[in-house]
Amino acid sequence: MKKYVIVLIGLLWYMAASLKGDTTVRFHVPAGWPAPVYDFTKNPPSAAKILLGRALFYDPVLSADSTISCTSCHLQYTAFTHVDHTLSHGIKGSIGTRNAPATMNLAWSKLFMWDGAVNHLDVQPLAPIAHPAEMGSSLDSVIFRLQRSTTYKKLFISAFGDSIVTGERLLKSISQFMLTLVSANSKYDQVKNKVPGVAFSLVEEKGYSLFREHCASCHTEPLFTTNSFANNGLAVDTTLNDYGRIRITHAAKDSLLFKIPTLRNVEYSYPYMHDGRFKRLQDVINHYTSGIVQHKTLSPELMRPIVLSADDKVDLLAFLLTLTDKKFLFNPDYSFPKEIFLNPAKE
Amino acid sequence: MVRVIFCLGFVSFWVSTIAQPKNNLLLQFVPVYAREVVRLDSGIFICPDSSGIQIETFRFYISRVSVYKNEKLLWTEPMSFHLLDAAIPASLKLSLVMPAGTSFDQISFNLGVDSFTNVSGALGGDLDPSRGMYWTWQSGYINWKLEGTAAAAPTRNHEFHFHIGGYSAPFATLTPVILKVDNQQNVNVFVDLHRFLNGIDLKTENNIMIPGHNAVRLAKKAGTIFYTNP
Numbered sequence: 267m268k269k270y271v272i273v274l275i276g277l278l279w280y281m282a283a284s285l286k287g288d289t290t291v292r293f294h295v296p297a298g299w300p301a302p303v304y305d306f307t308k309n310p311p312s313a314a315k316i317l318l319g320r321a322l323f324y325d326p327v328l329s330a331d332s333t334i335s336c337t338s339c340h341l342q343y344t345a346f347t348h349v350d351h352t353l354s355h356g357i358k359g360s361i362g363t364r365n366a367p368a369t370m371n372l373a374w375s376k377l378f379m380w381d382g383a384v385n386h387l388d389v390q391p392l393a394p395i396a397h398p399a400e401m402g403s404s405l406d407s408v409i410f411r412l413q414r415s416t417t418y419k420k421l422f423i424s425a426f427g428d429s430i431v432t433g434e435r436l437l438k439s440i441s442q443f444m445l446t447l448v449s450a451n452s453k454y455d456q457v458k459n460k461v462p463g464v465a466f467s468l469v470e471e472k473g474y475s476l477f478r479e480h481c482a483s484c485h486t487e488p489l490f491t492t493n494s495f496a497n498n499g500l501a502v503d504t505t506l507n508d509y510g511r512i513r514i515t516h517a518a519k520d521s522l523l524f525k526i527p528t529l530r531n532v533e534y535s536y537p538y539m540h541d542g543r544f545k546r547l548q549d550v551i552n553h554y555t556s557g558i559v560q561h562k563t564l565s566p567e568l569m570r571p572i573v574l575s576a577d578d579k580v581d582l583l584a585f586l587l588t589l590t591d592k593k594f595l596f597n598p599d600y601s602f603p604k605e606i607f608l609n610p611a612k613e
Numbered sequence: 614m615v616r617v618i619f620c621l622g623f624v625s626f627w628v629s630t631i632a633q634p635k636n637n638l639l640l641q642f643v644p645v646y647a648r649e650v651v652r653l654d655s656g657i658f659i660c661p662d663s664s665g666i667q668i669e670t671f672r673f674y675i676s677r678v679s680v681y682k683n684e685k686l687l688w689t690e691p692m693s694f695h696l697l698d699a700a701i702p703a704s705l706k707l708s709l710v711m712p713a714g715t716s717f718d719q720i721s722f723n724l725g726v727d728s729f730t731n732v733s734g735a736l737g738g739d740l741d742p743s744r745g746m747y748w749t750w751q752s753g754y755i756n757w758k759l760e761g762t763a764a765a766a767p768t769r770n771h772e773f774h775f776h777i778g779g780y781s782a783p784f785a786t787l788t789p790v791i792l793k794v795d796n797q798q799n800v801n802v803f804v805d806l807h808r809f810l811n812g813i814d815l816k817t818e819n820n821i822m823i824p825g826h827n828a829v830r831l832a833k834k835a836g837t838i839f840y841t842n843p
Contacts, residue, residue, distance in 0.1 A: 308734060385752040388734030392742055396749035405743040433743030437735035514751055516784070516825060 288314040288424060293373065296450035297459060299488050302373035304387055304445060309438045311445065314425040319443030321421055321606050322436065327411055328391075329401035331357050336394070336440075339366035342600050345531035346370060346447065352542030356400040363399075363506050365542035367527055368535035370449040370594065375493050380524045380540040381511045382495060387444060388437045405433050412436070417606060449530050449594035450488075457588070458488075466588065472578075473585025480554070480572050480582075484526045484565065490589065495523040496565040499558030503541055510540070521563050533590045547586060551579050636715045639799045640678070640707040644671055644699045647807040653700040657761070665764025666810060671699040672746060673757045673835075674726050674739070675790075678709060680717035688715055694726065696739035696746060716797060724788040724836050725756030731780035753780050753824065756787070757835050759806070766819040773815055777832050779824025786828055788836035800841060808838040 291311040295302060322328065326335040339354045340346040346369035348354060354362040364380050378384040384393060394400040395408060412418045412431045419429040426435055456464040466474060477485075486492050495511045502509070502522070511520040524540045538544040544553065554572050558564070574582065594600075644651040651658045651668060660666040674696055679689040688711045698704045726740070731753050735742060746755045757777040766773050779786045794800050812834055821827045 305734075383751040385732045386734040389742060389747070389752050392747065392749040404749075406745065409743055432737060433741040434735045434737040437742065441735070 288312045291316065293445065294448070296448070296455070296488070299450070300374065303376045304373040304441075306445075309388070309441060311442050312425065314421070315439045315442045316446055317443075317603065317606075318418075318421040318425045319439035319441065320600075320603050321418075322440050323443050324602050324607070327415070328395055328403060328408055329357050330403040330407075333357055334401050336391070337602070339394075339400075340369050342597075343534070343595055344368075345449075345535040345595065347535045349534070349536055352537050354400065356397065357402045360399040360402075362397070363508060364540050365537065367525075368531060369444065370447045370530060371489055371528060372447065373445050374489050377493070377525070381514050382525060383514050388441045390444075391437060391440050405436070409433060409436065421606070447594075447600060449591040451593045452530065452591040453588040454585075455488075455591070467584070469581050469584040470588050473581035473583065474588075476574070476578055476582045477585050480574070481529075483567050485529045490529040491526045494526060495520065496526055497522040497561055497563040498524070498526075499553070499561070499564055499568050500539060500543070501559045503543065506541055508541065519563060522561060523563060529586060530589050531591055531595065533587050534595060547583055548579070551582060555579075636711045636713055637798065638680075638709040638711065640709055640720070641799065641801050642697055642705040642707070642804060643801055644705070644804045644806060647805065651699055651806060652702075653698075654702055658699075660807075662807075664810070666761060666815075667763075668699075668759070668761040668806065670758055670760040671806065673697055673724065674746065674754060675722045675724060676726055676730075678707070678720065678722045680711065680715060681719040681721065682717050684719070687717055688712065693722075694730070694739050696744055718794065719791060720794055720800065721789060721791045724790055724832070724839075725778070725786055726754040726780070727787055728780040728785060730754075748776075748778065751824075753778050756832065759809070763810075763815040763819070765815045767816060768819050773819040774822055775820075775831060776822040777828050777835065779828050781824075784824040784826070784829055786824070786832035788832045790836050790839045792839060792841045794841055803840050805838045805840070809835055 289312060291313055293302065293306055293311055323336045323340075326332045326338070328335060334355075334357050339348040339351075341348065348366045352365055354364060354366040356362060367380065372378075372387050375387070376385075378387065378390045379393065384390045392405060395403050395405060409431045412422075413429075418431065422429045422431060422435065425439060453464060453466075453470075457466055484492055484494075484496055484498075497510075500522075509521050511523040511525075512518070514520075527535075532538075532547065536545060536547070538547070538550050544550050551574070554568070555574050556571070558568050558571065560569075646658065646660050646668070647662070649661050651671065653668065653671060658668040660668070674694065676694045677689060678693045678695075680687050690709055690711075695707055696704060730736070730740065740754075746758060747753070748755060755776045755778040757775065759773075759775040761773060762771040763773050764771060777786055792802065809831075813831070818827070821831060
């Protein structure tokens with residue numbers, strides 16, 4: 267008797283799920299990677315929610331005057347950052363105070379922004395949506411606009427079963443799309459995974475051992491970041507006077523600490539540093555060998571100068587280029603959702 | 614067979630919702646300024662004294678509503694998060710359903726949202742970040758939002774803004790409030806903004822909108838202005 271009831275309930279649940287036409291998606295953790303920080307049980311991925319999040323990511327409807335979308339500063343082909351722009355851009359030609367970070371492997375990140383101001387991926391979009399020099403809008407005005415859109419009505423129905431737009435739904439859907447941005451298929455990964463026919467060249471191999479000796483304590487494999495904060499010896503730019511993490515913690519020990527960025531796809535994510543001060547990877551390497559500014563919060567690893575010969579620098583650079591993941595940069599699943607925006611439902 | 618399932622279903626529904634006797638407590642929050650009720654649903658509130666203060670916005674979170682008898686915890690509301698807004702009278706009225714026979718002499722709640730909830734991503738209902746009580750430049754709930762104008766404030770348009778929040782040490786602002794009660798069905802909880810604003814020199818302190826020492830101090834102050842007996 268009890269068994270029948272359970273079967274019946276199961277059947278009804280299955281029918282309800284299939285009626286919605288949504289399919290759950292399993293998050294894939296690359297081999298040898300740590301467990302994700304993001305709690306997927308609180309936001310179980312589904313195809314329809316990922317698509318909704320992707321639409322929102324590419325839609326300037328998030329900004330006050332419909333000119334700026336997430337992708338304005340986070341372009342796929344450049345590792346979801348804004349190449350050639352040292353500082354992020356916003357509505358009405360405004361310019362922010364920090365360099366848009368490359369965006370990938372977010373499921374493993376606990377704190378976001380250069381200063382760790384944001385404590386969860388779900389609430390990350392609130393910052394650019396509301397910042398007057400970015401999208402200059404607010405979550406409730408975005409909700410208001412989405413509620414009047416037939417395109418989003420459809421997307422919300424397929425993702426949630428009804429067309430009600432809430433902040434929670436909107437933010438969790440953007441998270442779901444951003445969580446799919448996993449870069450784990452670079453030459454480095456292929457070498458690690460022993461893909462037949464793929465091997466480091468001699469130069470790359472030398473660069474890898476230099477990397478492990480000089481860089482890996484902060485840019486730790488396999489994510490190429492510890493996701494923590496460090497003072498990497500940059501002189502303060504007096505036009506910005508940005509002291510990093512101390513703004514959030516108010517603790518002197520956090521003065522001039524910034525989030526350690528991943529080095530994955532670093533070939534494409536120029537310019538570098540929180541203020542985009544270095545245009546080329548060579549400049550970055552030269553900073554670590556001869557540009558370190560002493561400070562009481564300087565990362566202990568950088569207290570003694572890193573010594574690299576000209577050849578070493580070439581080798582190290584060659585290794586860094588093996589972190590480029592073309593499959594990631596050109597994955598059509600991450601790109602502008604043409605099917606939604608080029609044939610939109612009648613507004 | 615089908616009839617049996619149907620009957621069983623009905624009986625279990627009846628048992629769980631209707632038959633079981635419950636205690637209902639109506640907790641009515643009443644924002645006041647001294648003896649005057651502060652209502653914002655039809656506009657601003659002009660303080661009836663010589664302070665020159667006008668209140669425009671007053672919203673706050675309470676969480677973890679619990680009842681006690683002789684200092685012993687008897688019941689805590691599940692999923693207990695409430696956003697109270699002086700502009701929305703319905704939000705000030707909490708209907709609490711607890712097991713029958715719960716006899717209590719004290720209620721407690723936290724002013725604000727706990728630290729775990731603050732790091733739990735996007736949440737819904739009263740905790741939805743679109744409710745205007747979530748910071749954007751840095752993560753975290755605004756536990757207490759009081760805005761208005763004061764003649765004493767030398768700011769633009771004499772505005773003052775108190776957005777009190779912050780969840781992590783040493784700037785955590787979650788503040789416990791414990792109140793004696795003698796009625797088991799209807800409890801009025803008064804929130805006296807006169808006591809809050811009177812303890813602040815609005816000439817020098819008029820904009821607190823980030824977590825920090827000042828927010829911690831004002832959160833403690835806010836925790837002392839609740840009372841059940843006028």
